[in-house]
Amino acid sequence: MELEQAAKQLEALGNKTRLTIYRDLVEAGRQGNTVGEINERLDIPPSTLSHHISKLVQTGLVSQERVSRSLVCSAEFENMESLIMFLASNCCADDSSIWG
Amino acid sequence: MELEQAAKQLEALGNKTRLTIYRDLVEAGRQGNTVGEINERLDIPPSTLSHHISKLVQTGLVSQERVSRSLVCSAEFENMESLIMFLASNCCADDSSIWG
DNA sequence: ACTACATTTCTGGTATTTTCGAATTAAAGT
DNA sequence: ACTTTAATTCGAAAATACCAGAAATGTAGT
Numbered sequence: 001m002e003l004e005q006a007a008k009q010l011e012a013l014g015n016k017t018r019l020t021i022y023r024d025l026v027e028a029g030r031q032g033n034t035v036g037e038i039n040e041r042l043d044i045p046p047s048t049l050s051h052h053i054s055k056l057v058q059t060g061l062v063s064q065e066r067v068s069r070s071l072v073c074s075a076e077f078e079n080m081e082s083l084i085m086f087l088a089s090n091c092c093a094d095d096s097s098i099w100g
Numbered sequence: 101m102e103l104e105q106a107a108k109q110l111e112a113l114g115n116k117t118r119l120t121i122y123r124d125l126v127e128a129g130r131q132g133n134t135v136g137e138i139n140e141r142l143d144i145p146p147s148t149l150s151h152h153i154s155k156l157v158q159t160g161l162v163s164q165e166r167v168s169r170s171l172v173c174s175a176e177f178e179n180m181e182s183l184i185m186f187l188a189s190n191c192c193a194d195d196s197s198i199w200g
Numbered sequence: 201a202c203t204a205c206a207t208t209t210c211t212g213g214t215a216t217t218t219t220c221g222a223a224t225t226a227a228a229g230t
Numbered sequence: 231a232c233t234t235t236a237a238t239t240c241g242a243a244a245a246t247a248c249c250a251g252a253a254a255t256g257t258a259g260t
Contacts, residue, residue: 011114
């Protein structure tokens with residue numbers, strides 16, 4: 001992964017609200033959650049929520065798929081893994097210390 | 101690690117300049133780099149650089165120690181590892197897929 | 201005390217982010 | 231076509247981030 005993309009993903013996660021949203025999606029697993037469900041659970045106004053989700057989608061950490069009237073959001077686990085890999089290989093002293 | 105602290109650290113790393121600074125410190129290893137060395141290598145104006153480093157220090161990702169007239173900055177590897185652990189355990193589908 | 205050096209803090213300007221109500225678009229049922 | 235539901239986009243305010251020159255601070259040598 002390139003530094004610039006990593007920085008953008010880190011920035012997207014570097015906000016309490018968005019990190020909470022992302023974690024909620026992780027908990028939901030592959031099947032994801034609709035925007036409405038996230039809204040109900042976390043009590044974030046629709047427009048605010050939409051912007052935050054949009055930021056996560058832009059960076060590839062979350063994907064969206066329309067199912068009838070709802071938009072289902074899912075965590076993109078593979079991209080998160082890539083980000084973690086980036087941090088471990090570029091930002092750690094020695095991989096063995098953490099991967100061992 | 102708590103969500104709020106993780107968000108702050110992610111935010112600190114979620115900036116191209118700061119992520120570059122941090123990587124530079126990782127490369128320098130335990131012995132670190134003085135602010136002046138970072139300044140020379142990355143060509144960032146002193147005041148700007150100082151602010152960025154300060155943000156990294158605030159979140160615990162970097163530490164500073166005065167050595168004579170210079171300030172030596174070092175990456176706090178253990179805190180970075182904690183952050184990676186947080187991401188892997190709270191923000192990934194299944195640890196086994198990445199730690200295997 | 202004076203000078204040089206290393207870095208921070210001050211200051212101010214510009215840009216971006218965050219927030220959220222209101223208006224709008226999209227989809228589905230009646 | 232009309233209504234309801236689901237979510238986005240618009241618009242505008244407040245807060246925060248970013249940048250960098252100038253001034254101040256701390257440290258060491260003369």
